Each structure stands twice: as structure tokens, then as C-alpha cells.
Amino acid sequence: MNTSPKAPLLEVRDLVVNFYTRGGVVQASRGVSFQVDYGQTLGIVGESGSGKSVAVQAVMGLIFNPGRIEGGDIFFKGRSLLDPAGKKRVRQVRGKEIAMIFQDPMTSLNPVFTIGTQITEVLRHHLGMTKDQARKRAMDLLDMVDINAPEKRLKQYPHEMSGGMRQRVMIAMALACEPQLIIADEPTTALDVTIQAQILELLTDLQQRLNVSVILITHDLGVVAQLCHRVAVMYAGRVVEVGDADQVFAAPVHPYTRGLIRATPRLDMVTERMVSIDGVPPDLISPPKGCAFFPRCDQAGKACLRMQALIALGDDRHVSCWCAAKEVTR
């Protein structure tokens, strides 16, 4: 595939990731597809174990033993990251053009190195900066993420900082080489509510100022509605609905998306009590043959026992549901 101006920044196509555990083969990602355009924010939502993290870790080349990428492809700026040459490219790209922020800032930083060492090593490795250059740049970065007294902070260790502060350091580290894509894997889940708001605000602000693309993985639909241009809803290792965030929230098509939205507490609507989705997510060692949501779906029919690929609902909107398909064809 050649680089074309029309290619999205990142495209994940039919990604299959399996984990070979003792209990069996866990099909963590069963044909995930999504794309991110330049300067755009994509939210990925779904419950725990739906394969959100696995999908983005595959992009970063972070699937380790016993996990294996066994199908599909990942294109960054139109070039594959999975073909033989791509595996080499992943190593140059990650940390430089694609950066990642993790869920738990308390454990994501190395406890025995100073903040300064951990930021400057990225700069020195990718950009070949000297010690002095890297230190100056690191101070600028800390400044950018609103950490005061950066000179002092550089000499501190992670345990001398609060969770919010550490997540800011993680963000500074991610920004170090001016990446074009930042993947934030539940960046606020481990933080206090007030700090969550600050971190999200910082991320949005930086996204707009630096015009970087962001993939935001979260459980929080409110955050997606607020920050993301597009949203992909994942269930049992597949994307079940994807599209413009406003449209998806205004008119969810897939029964799972509807259930998720109904299960979210809202302040602006005095409605009946929150409705949860009955049942539990399927076992990914032996997922259902057809639609994985079938056992929990109130609109299920016979057709649901067969697999439904993503179908276009027009305008960059896709859904994987037979009921919706009927609606479309009707």
C-alpha cells in the first residue's frame, strides 16, 4: 500500500489477536477495524475485556507472549506496521510518532529512576539530543503539562509525586517527540474525580494546540461525548458500532450501544432508574458463533446466529447488527 494523501493517519483492519493461555485460546480481538484521521479524537468504549486495550497495544507492538497477532493489518500513514519491514518500523515509530499514556500512573513510571532520566531518555534515543538539550526540552515539556518548578521536578523520583502529577509526567513523556498520534488507555481511571477533570482538560487543550490525533479508551461515555469526534463501541473483541460521536449518542443503533447509554447516569434528564444490561459478557475462549451480544439482546432473532460484518449506515457510520441491517434494507 502506498502513501496517499487520503489515507487516514491510522487504520486498523480486521485485527485478530489471540492469547495462548493454559485455559485455552483467548480471542481477545476478533477482527477489529477502526481508523483515526489527522487531528481527530477517536473514543473507544466498551466494558472490561472487550478488547479495547489489546487493539491499541497491537498498534504499539506491545503484544507479548503468549499473545499473538494472527490476522488483519495495521496501517500508519498508509504503511503497514505488521509486514516484515513494518515490525522494524514499529520500533522507530513508537514513542516517537505514536505515543501512549497508560491507565495507572502509580505503576507506569519506573520507581528507581528520576523523572528527568525517564523523560530525557526518550529524547536522546529518538531525537539524538545531547544531555543538555534533552534536559532543556524536558523542562519545557513539564511546563507544557502545567507542572511548576520543572527544574526541581526533574530530579525527583515518581514516589515523590501525586497520582495526578505522575500522569502529567506520563503525558509530558508522550509529547516528548511531538507525536502525531497519542493513545490514551483509560488515562483517568485511576485518578480522583477532580484530578480526572484536570487531566482530561489538559489532554483536550494539548490536542487542539498541537493538532495531534488521539485515541481515547474509556469506560466513561460522558468523556467521549465531551471530547471525541468519533466513537467506536467494542463488545467481545469486535467493534459493534462506530461513527460520529454526536450521531451515535443521539441515535444509537446497536442494542449494546443503546444499553450502554441507558446504563449511564445523567444529570440533565430526570428519568426512570438506570437500566443495566442483563447477563454477562461472553467467554472469549469460546465466543458465540454469530453476534456475541445475541444472548443478552432483547431484539435477537434467528439471523443473529450468523456473523454480521460491519455495515455502512452512510456517512462514516457503521454498525454490526442484523436488526439494523433490516432497518437499512427496508
Place this chain on the structure above:
Amino acid sequence: MGRFIYRRLIHGLIVILGVTVIVFVVTRMVGDPVQVMLPLESTPEQRAAFEKKLGLDRPIPIQFLEFMGNMARLDFGDSLWQKRPAMDIVFEKLPMTILLTAVGIGFACVLAIPLGIIAALRPGGAVDRVTVFGSLLGLSVPQFWLGLLFIVVFAVQFKILPTSGAGTPSHILLPALTMGLPTLARLVMLVRSSMIDELNRQYVKTSFAKGLPFVRVVGLHALRNAGLPIMTLVGWEVIRSLAGYSVVVETVFAWPGIGLTAIQAIEREDLILIQAIVFTAAVCVVVINIAMDFIYKLIDPRLKLT
């Protein structure tokens, strides 16, 4: 930092004091040096004179005070066996044991750390299984037997290394190997398990996501975190080698170190020399412990030296 050193020195002094009290009491409880040193047919007068020379005729408390005073000056008196200052003998033999320990433990570390890391990279893989099996084998072999086996194979059968003694660099190979192999077996297991723990931590994922080279992530980020338990064991092994294994290994190979000297002193009931050796061993343990605390602090800045 000054406070730390001060406190540690006080602790160390207490330990050394305790050890010397025990040595003092025990050496006066077991056996009578006068009977051992003098011929059977010696007269009571001769015995009394000899007792007086050693100061054994005076009351125990006086003996003890004098003993402590002399100890402070590192003066334990003349060895009954070699008729020269006991500390001179210790200072002559100790370097040989330190050399043996350094080569043995150094050999163990140089092999155990890379091997443990490689095993940890693929738990259950071929290298891992061979390493774990070899390590269990090494743990179950008694050290003296290992030494004899080495002598039989390398010295008697192939005649490529000397059986015993010291002098040329090749003399140190077999005793050092015997000293280091059990340590290697224990160390490799620990490096492996610590590295498996560390490699599964989130910061390792972060380091990879930062695009850092594999060698840096594993050999610097993860290894430094695994360093605390590893150094704890290394310190322990150094102590055990200096003040324990050396006795066995040096006896098997007739290596002229402090361990062999200790055995000889015990055989001859040379209590002056025994006291000097035990005292030296206690000092070594204390010094190594203090050194280990500094190394901990270097590895993990979260630790506070108190």
C-alpha cells in the same frame, strides 16, 4: 547520612562485642589449653607457670577486662601453635580467602545474571528449563563432594589443573569453582524469578511504548528494579563464603586461607588464634552488612538510610 553511619557503627560494635563475649566464654569452657600444649609428663610447677603466662590463673572478670582491652588494640596475643601474634596470621591468610571468595562469587554473578535474565524472558522455554534443572542439580550437590569430583576429573584424570595448594593462577580455578557453583545455582533462580516479576510490571510496558531499545528496557529498567533481592542474596553469599564455605573448600583444596587456618587452630586448641579468627569473621560480617545498605540505597532511591 552521617547519622546513618554513626548508628550502623554502634550496631556493629554491639555485634562484635557480643561475639567476643561468646568466644571468650566458650573457649574457656571447652578443653584446657594447658593440658593440650604441655607434654603429659610436665610438672605442676610448669603448668602453673604456663597458666600464668597465658593469664589463665587470674579471676575470670579480670581476664575478660584484659581480653577486651587487648582486643581494642587488635592484640590477641601470640598463637599457641605458631608462636607469633595471632593477628599477623589472620592478616596473612585473610587476603587469600578474600581472593577466593571474590573469584568464586564473581564467577557466579557473571554467569547467573545473564542466564537468569535469558531464562526469565521466556519462562517455560528451552533455556529456562535447562537453567532451572541445572540449578536444582547444583543446589542438591554437597560442596565438599563437588570439590572432590573436580579434583578427580580435572586434576587426576585430565591432569590439567593442580589438585591443591596455591601459587599459580591455575591453582585458584578449582576451589573458586567449587565455592561459586552453589552460589550460582541459588543466584540464577533468584535472578530468574525477580526478572519474571519485573518484566510483567507496567513500567516495562511503558518503557517499550517509549520506543526504548530492548536491551535498555530489560538490562537497565527491569534489572535495576530486580537489583534489591539480587544484591541481598549476593551479600549473604559473600558472608557465607568468607565465614563458612571457606572452611570446607579450603580444607578440600588445601587453600592457605582463613578457613583452613580456623580448622587447624581448632584441631590444636589454639584458643588465641580461634579468638582472632572469629573476631575477624564478625568484623567482616558487620562491614559487609553496612556496605550492602549503601548498595541498596544506590539501587533504590526510595529507601531511607536510618
